[in-house]
């Protein structure tokens with residue numbers, strides 16, 4: 313049985329104090345209203361990781377994650393943060409390959425391959441993002457694009473390592489735009505990804521891989537998306553900054 317997960321990506325939002333407030337509100341609402349077996353992950357800015365890790369109630373299924381890391385173990389890389397430093401805060405996940413990193417920081421598939429390695433080596437799980445641009449959707453190259461992203465960045469991993477990852481399909485044209493992939497469009501890609509995993513590894517690994525959908529997911533559209541058989545939860549940007557909306561999306565997983 314694969315895990316159902318809702319992960320929030322706070323991006324570059326929330327100072328430390330407001331982040332802690334938001335985290336406490338989310339945790340309180342989860343305690344009062346949610347009792348499914350889903351996992352919830354909060355991916356905050358680096359600054360918050362240590363404080364949030366210490367606030368996690370061990371009776372909840374809540375984990376903390378980062379949004380990026382440097383590919384090297386340590387060294388003279390001023391301003392960067394390694395996976396081992398992230399792991400030392402208590403974080404369990406790291407988002408790798410978000411489209412904003414690919415676009416604004418020119419992160420290539422080969423660089424992302426190194427980042428996946430360092431996250432896994434440090435005992436954490438990558439949330440590895442793939443997705444096509446609007447141009448690629450319109451010129452119908454999106455299947456090739458997603459296959460290339462997965463192959464070049466992640467198919468060097470052994471199956472035993474791959475099983476520790478979470479994948480996220482995030483069409484770039486749907487991120488922060490208010491445009492959502494229809495449940496059918498998302499299901500088509502999730503099922504395609506599962507097929508690629510079955511071909512490369514095996515059917516058991518494919519069946520057990522958690523594949524999240526991300527892109528303007530909100531409390532209104534979450535139920536329809538999560539109802540699709542290959543969609544195992546969401547990676548949530550904007551709506552993860554409001555405790556009420558985020559928890560309502562989590563509740564949609566259990567409907």
Ligand code: PEP
Pocket residue numbers: 321482486487488489526527528529547548549550551
């Ligand atoms: C994201 O940044 O991963 C994301 C899905 O953002 P949004 O929900 O705001 O579209």
